[in-house]
Amino acid sequence: MLTLKVRRSFQDFKLDIDVACRYPVTAVFGASGSGKTTLLNLISGLMRPDEGEIALDGQVLFSSLNGVDLPPERRRVGFVFQDDLLFPHLTVMQNLRYGYDFLSGDEKRFTIDQIVDLMALSGLVDRHPEGLSGGERQRVALGRAILASPNLLLMDEPLSALDQVLKDRIIPYLRHIRTELNIPMLYVSHSVAEILELTGQVIVLKEGRVLAHGDFFEIAHKPDVLPLVEAHGFENVLPVEVIANQSDAGSCRVLFKDQELLVPPCSRPVGQRIFIGIRANDIILCRTRPDGLSIRNVLQGRILGVTRADGKQLVYVDVGKRLAVEVTVEAVKELDLKTGEQILCLVKAQSIRIGPDVE
Amino acid sequence: MIKLTNDELQVLLLSLKVGLFCVAVSLPPATIMGWVLARTSFRGKLLLDGLCHLPLVLPPVVTGYLLLLVFSRRSVLGAFLRDNLGLQIAFDWKGAVLASAVVGFPLMLRSIRLAIESVDPRLERAARTLGAGPIRAFFTITFRLALPGVLVGTLLSFARSLGEFGATITFVSNIAGETRTLPLAIYTFLNRPDGEDAVFRLVIVSVLISFAALVSGEVLTRRMRRN
Numbered sequence: 001m002l003t004l005k006v007r008r009s010f011q012d013f014k015l016d017i018d019v020a021c022r023y024p025v026t027a028v029f030g031a032s033g034s035g036k037t038t039l040l041n042l043i044s045g046l047m048r049p050d051e052g053e054i055a056l057d058g059q060v061l062f063s064s065l066n067g068v069d070l071p072p073e074r075r076r077v078g079f080v081f082q083d084d085l086l087f088p089h090l091t092v093m094q095n096l097r098y099g100y101d102f103l104s105g106d107e108k109r110f111t112i113d114q115i116v117d118l119m120a121l122s123g124l125v126d127r128h129p130e131g132l133s134g135g136e137r138q139r140v141a142l143g144r145a146i147l148a149s150p151n152l153l154l155m156d157e158p159l160s161a162l163d164q165v166l167k168d169r170i171i172p173y174l175r176h177i178r179t180e181l182n183i184p185m186l187y188v189s190h191s192v193a194e195i196l197e198l199t200g201q202v203i204v205l206k207e208g209r210v211l212a213h214g215d216f217f218e219i220a221h222k223p224d225v226l227p228l229v230e231a232h233g234f235e236n237v238l239p240v241e242v243i244a245n246q247s248d249a250g251s252c253r254v255l256f257k258d259q260e261l262l263v264p265p266c267s268r269p270v271g272q273r274i275f276i277g278i279r280a281n282d283i284i285l286c287r288t289r290p291d292g293l294s295i296r297n298v299l300q301g302r303i304l305g306v307t308r309a310d311g312k313q314l315v316y317v318d319v320g321k322r323l324a325v326e327v328t329v330e331a332v333k334e335l336d337l338k339t340g341e342q343i344l345c346l347v348k349a350q351s352i353r354i355g356p357d358v359e
Numbered sequence: 360m361i362k363l364t365n366d367e368l369q370v371l372l373l374s375l376k377v378g379l380f381c382v383a384v385s386l387p388p389a390t391i392m393g394w395v396l397a398r399t400s401f402r403g404k405l406l407l408d409g410l411c412h413l414p415l416v417l418p419p420v421v422t423g424y425l426l427l428l429v430f431s432r433r434s435v436l437g438a439f440l441r442d443n444l445g446l447q448i449a450f451d452w453k454g455a456v457l458a459s460a461v462v463g464f465p466l467m468l469r470s471i472r473l474a475i476e477s478v479d480p481r482l483e484r485a486a487r488t489l490g491a492g493p494i495r496a497f498f499t500i501t502f503r504l505a506l507p508g509v510l511v512g513t514l515l516s517f518a519r520s521l522g523e524f525g526a527t528i529t530f531v532s533n534i535a536g537e538t539r540t541l542p543l544a545i546y547t548f549l550n551r552p553d554g555e556d557a558v559f560r561l562v563i564v565s566v567l568i569s570f571a572a573l574v575s576g577e578v579l580t581r582r583m584r585r586n
Contacts, residue, residue: 044488045487045488046484046487046488071487071492071493072484072487072488073487073488073489073490073491073492073496075488076490077488078488078489079484079485079488081481081485083481085479085481085482085484085485087482087485087486087500088504089503089504098486098489098491098499099489099490099491102489102490102491103490144489145488145489148488148489148490
């Protein structure tokens with residue numbers, strides 16, 4: 001568990017955070033300039049708080065009261081940066097070993113081979129970083145941070161420099177770190193879709209303060225959080241199973257719970273479990289099963305709640321997983337949507353984004 | 360093949376000795392100062408910067424005279440060094456080392472500073488989060504990446520030392536076998552009616568050493584850049 005109670009003032013910005021992260025993966029969400037990176041710098045020891053206390057699993061890393069300020073190298077807090085920051089003069093293997101070689105035998109929680117395998121780096125170990133692609137570089141950076149056996153891994157938008165295809169390829173590796181290696185993570189991102197593929201636990205920062213903390217779907221509809229979430233387009237993420245893959249039909253069929261969905265073509269084998277993304281404003285609500293409509297995807301569910309912010313409304317529908325649907329105020333009135341009612345969610349196949357594999 | 364006399368050989372060896380010691384003595388302070396100027400900011404940094412670069416613009420004779428003031432046998436520091444450390448600097452080959460080190464310092468400092476500035480400071484921060492202490496992070500990352508620039512600085516300082524004349528002759532005089540380096544020897548032989556052959560040989564030697572230093576520096580730098 002990470003407990004934070006820190007203050008730090010800058011010329012034009014003040015950070016004042018008091019929060020405890022109990023879950024294996026907590027995402028830190030917020031607009032740029034909200035203090036996300038500053039927060040990670042304070043935890044890692046790269047920056048000093050003006051006052052406060054930082055403790056990780058009972059070990060005090062910083063305490064202005066007791067005069068404790070462990071230097072970064074003694075905190076055992078890993079850091080994966082937005083740019084991979086690989087050491088250009090070292091090979092991939094030497095990069096991986098950089099932190100590992102500082103550890104004594106019993107501090108090493110993983111072996112080099114194990115991480116090379118997990119991050120799929122075996123063909124790259126003798127190369128220099130300059131010859132690697134963006135995705136490969138970020139995997140090396142992840143492996144390097146993990147091999148230093150951190151008690152907490154800080155990730156500062158590690159995927160933001162990558163395009164969507166590469167992001168989807170890296171996310172499964174992040175899940176490996178979470179589930180197989182059991183390293184707690186604090187994951188900074190401004191992408192809701194990215195966060196939801198890793199965790200539901202979110203800390204929302206705004207102007208250097210914690211705006212909300214908890215389960216994403218509990219806090220996302222709060223009036224002050226919603227605009228932040230929506231600023232980048234709210235995207236629902238659902239785990240599904242591929243049941244048919246007809247490349248000639250130009251589409252692919254997947255199963256979500258017991259409901260079938262048509263999605264854009266994907267090159268995954270039948271039986272593979274994948275994530276799909278559906279943006280909240282790509283969903284249409286409907287009371288009765290449509291007739292004479294081109295839309296093929298119909299998910300049936302129960303309305304969990306209706307919230308309002310900035311003239312827009314989010315309707316939460318339980319379709320086996322909570323789905324956020326963006327509608328206009330007028331639509332809610334006209335349809336007379338009420339909590340507990342049955343409703344149909346229509347989704348155009350082409351608007352669905354194919355995400356990464358579920359491990 | 361040029362055949363040097365014993366005296367001339369002595370001059371050559373002394374010059375090389377002074378040059379090597381000059382580089383060895385300058386490197387640690389130039390590295391520290393290079394880091395300070397590249398990575399820190401504080402009040403009075405400009406003043407420090409100017410002070411470090413002063414020998415570059417001062418006439419070497421002035422530098423030599425100032426050294427004489429500070430380190431002569433009668434000065435406080437000179438007396439202290441002699442009485443407590445048994446270290447004699449004025450009119451000694453060690454003084455010649457000091458003179459060329461001071462005059463060459465700005466050249467070495469400038470190269471090292473620029474080289475350190477060109478290394479992404481975040482790399483060192485990454486090293487810290489991986490468990491490296493500040494000193495180790497500096498040497499394994501920043502200094503290692505700055506090495507080509509450090510080498511260039513070292514070479515410039517070495518070359519400057521081989522050419523040092525004004526500060527040396529003012530500070531430690533022109534004593535055969537003690538402070539008479541190549542330029543001083545050439546100057547001395549020039550003033551002798553029968554010295555022309557010796558001057559010619561020493562000039563050839565000077566050209567050869569300087570050229571060898573440049574070429575080997577270039578080769579090393581290229582090899583380092585490739586790795």
